[in-house]
Amino acid sequence: MFPLGSVLFPAMPLPLRVFEDRYLQMLQDVLARESAEFGVVLIERGHEVGGGEQRFSTGTVAQVVEVGPADGFVSLVAQGGRRFEVVEWLPDDPYPRALVRLLPALEWDEQWRDRRDEVEELVRVTMARISEFEEQRWSSTIGLADEPLAALWQLAAIAPVGAYDQVSLLQATSVEGLLDAVATATQEAAELRLPD
Template sequence: MPRLGRRGQGAVLSRRRGIPHLPRSRNARLRVGSARAAEHLGARHPNARRPPHWRHMTSDAPNSEAAADADPESGVHLRLFPVHTVLFPGMPLPLHIFEDRYKLMIGECVRDELPFGVVLIRQGSEVGGPARVHPIGTVARIEQVEKLDDGRMNILALGEHRFRIAEIVQEEPYMSARVSFLPQLVSDLDEDELLDLSGAVGRAFVAYDRLTALVDRDWEVQADLPHDAADIAYLVASVMPLSPREKQALLAQDSVDTLLRTERNALTQRSFHHRAVLAARRRVEEREEEHGDMPAPSHLN
């Protein structure tokens, strides 16, 4: 079988309402993965697959060629950024860095060209003391930096590989951990079956996307969809209005088949809801056209 503006801890998550635009990519146990990038907020587009440069992060880290297939028992030291959002591989994360400890941490990452890990807070405050976090997160590579007064920064990071925390090694002044890389998504389907499933999810997403734009006028319709099954799965997971806990469950999923099927069902349900909302609006508009605006109620003295 073939292998395949919300306040965060020390930062403001400034993602615009809408959908990040991704470039086209392609392919499918298929080890699923390809070139993922973001034009969102002006991010530049790498045109080829770009594994993370682990050699910058620690001297005993696996090199970039081995990063995707790193031994789960091996460990890499990674700075962690706990937030109340879930970052998926290939997706953009714009942040405004304002808290002192994260100005320090991100400043070190910018200076030394280091990635950092984004993890969802399980328990604790976003700003202040250490928080308990979920064990699975996503490596974020800084793509753009805008330095502001007092050491504050606006940054745009791009999600890369998933990881699992093996051990928290530091909590002050910021959290860091020894982590191991999770495998790329795998499929138990043959290539044609996987293409059919990812195509069905892509079509369901396009329908949902257009219906959402009719329901919510601030919604930005996705201009183009990726071709790769994992890219489609992570785009849909990132964009859909799910709770952080639900998105964390999707991030932890190793099977692209399960991920796509879960998303297909969710898209179908939400599209049905949107159609019901639009039908109700049409009935109201038809009544208003037929009977005119209802007169305001009179008040007797």
């Protein structure tokens, strides 16, 4: 497990700089397996470096797609995949470990296409407006995947909302619920971050 200060969504890339000994060991162990996967959860309290943090229990499986040496650290890129829920945290040995259960995948239906298009427009317009006042991680013109469910997760990932809201989005149990949650969180972000 790799607790981070950000949320990883399915179908999203995760660039990392690995330098702590415990995570270098984790990476070595992960790369020795055919799947080359590890779990990512958001840190609820604490810091990424040093351990002792408290973690959320919902996360995403990350699959390593690229790895290479860099100056003083290992650079890697992973891709978000299936979602999971932590059943039990195990003792760090030397890195965080947990027993998890995979969450059911959302099921796309074309009936949600128009609603998804509406929510995408809301997210992109809100991102563009907020970017006039503060720097954004993602551009409002960023492209999304052609596959509808991947694009929906990517839309949730780029929505201009905070990490705690992102954890709630990650816990969605239906496409309809995820669309409604993205729309609501985006509207609330606009109310909080945009001048009247």
